[in-house]
Amino acid sequence: MINPNSNVILSVKNLTANVDGTPILKGLNLEVKAGEIHAIMGRNGSGKSTFSKVLAGHPDYEVTGGEILYYGENILDLEPDERALKGIFLAFQYPLEIPGVSNLDFLRVAYNSRQKALGLAELDTFDFEDLVIEKLGVVQMDAKFLDRSVNEGFSGGEKKRNEILQMALLEPKVAILDETDSGLDIDALRIVAGGVNQLANADNATILITHYQRLLDYIEPDYVHVMQAGQIVMSGGKELALKLEAEGYEFLEAEVTA
């Protein structure tokens, strides 16, 4: 929901970044205010996923210029965990399987790290289990997934639900969903989108990175941006996504180069 008076959460200015010495982001600008949902679309290789990793602070991505301001503070020097504790959350395109680490322990350690950072009481195993069982409802997830190793043997849809469960527990200020919809069947997509909608409120913001307009039928964006060659080359409302769906990315070539 667009409210011109709300706070700017994220302000990305002229961001450039390399992967293995190759420039991928080439001057990206984006401003996200509280309450807003942004969708970033674009072809494979346009830099969408790189942008999400750079926001989260992945060490393999080297920022070569520009800045990322989060509530006005430059976060480029912060570690990934420090960014997470401040409220930045990345839902992974390919959530990792971590054999041997139980999902419940992982969620509890993550949750308590956040509680500690906020100066709040950490929860013991029993209280945490109560909380997590309540949050399972957000993504209609079965409690049996808590006892398994993190994402190990989960189907694609279960992994994505587990990402949204983490988001529900960590209550981020800005959530970046990297192709969370890719490969999901329609039922799983509805559940995941339903979870994201439940968690969105006037104080936080969501950035959806996606290939497909279909997701936007379930989560209505306030802004749609199109990325190409490491930059946002076009921004608009949700009608832009419909136009992309109908006409493909080809129309961009003409408009951008014109």
Next chain:
Amino acid sequence: MVVSADLLNAMLQTDAYLSDLLKQSQTQTIRVRSEISGWLQELRQKAAYEVAHQQLPTRRDEEWQFTDLRELKAIAFQNPPAVNVDRETLASFTLPEARHSQVVFVNGVFAPELSDLTGLPPGVFVGNLMGLPLEANYDAIKYIAHQDDATEVFTALNSTGFPDVAVIWAETNVTVEMPIHLLWLTVPTPNPALIQPRGLVIADPGSSLTVIEQYGVAIAACADFTNTPPYLNNAVLEVFTRDNARVNHTRYQRESGSGFHIGKTVVVQDRDSHYTTQSINFGAKLSRHHLNIWQKGPNTETYLNGLTLVDHAQVSDTHSLIALNHSHGITDQLHKCIVDAQAHAIFSGKVFVPQAAQQTQAAQLNRNLLLSPQARVNTQPQLQITADNVKCTHGATVSQIDADELFYLQSRGINAEQARDLLLDAFAAEVLDRIPLPSLRQRLSQCVACRTEELFV
């Protein structure tokens, strides 16, 4: 022609260092009943003959190409004098689940005053050969040193001078629910000690046993990097799982930072028997564990789990051999190593699947985690299959902590140190979780956390 003494020695394949070690071993007093002294004398003579005709291995021997014994050979080990251990020292080794089924040997000698066997059910004997009824002694000696690899130099050396024999024996169809804690305590003495523990585990047909075999130093439960006078623990444990019997054997090696450990576990499996082991190697300056499984009948199951954790300049070598010779055997081996600092882990795992071993299912996996650029691993998974109707897999991995897994955890607000701890704990847990005693699992998992902590200082 004049032949120098050195050359003559070389021609005769004698090894002056080994000869001295043999002399020490041969003068060891052995505690057995007089009725079986004839058997003992014969055993010692035969073993001495084997030792005298061999040399201690060097890196020129294929089986020892990664493990250098020169440091060991620089030390003159001697039979240790008798020593006492007080009960307070013992307390830190006691496992709550096995408080009343604990048998303690000090420098290889049975210490009844430290043992508590009040919780044992009828039908199981735990103690030493001397305490075993005479009739059973005559049976026991049919098992000792009869396995196929008793001529190997360190095992033969042990046979020439073990000071005592630990015996755990479950009678036919007896299920022993209570875990039996076999604790080999070393008390280092000012003169470097030659300690030769010897044990015998027999699970008669249809019986079931859980054994926790622990090698510790009587200064503290954790003596990993405590300097003691050097000593050599040359241990042999022979396990017989008879028809349809089950043995779950956790072997936990925690020598001091100055100790040398050469250990052998020999397992002879009769038909339909199960043998499971968790072999945990955390201690010693240099350790070598031979784990040999001999299949003597069809339809056996064998599960070998191992975890080695080494840092500083520790060397830890595990050589396993699974010799199948009958049909429908199942073997599954998982050996994991965590290697830090300048430490060196070696794994060699042989599985023989000859023509007679049709319908075998054999799996073997060795996974290694390197925590420092100087850490070293040598791994040799080896399957030798001549049977044509079998299902066998093997593999080995060597890796560092996965950067993507680390990033995933960090992206959830878990700091780098805690994330590494979680991943290390998970790596070790795959093996530790198979230990049947919760208290030991927990203790060892704390040890993994404690030992890998210094990474982040």
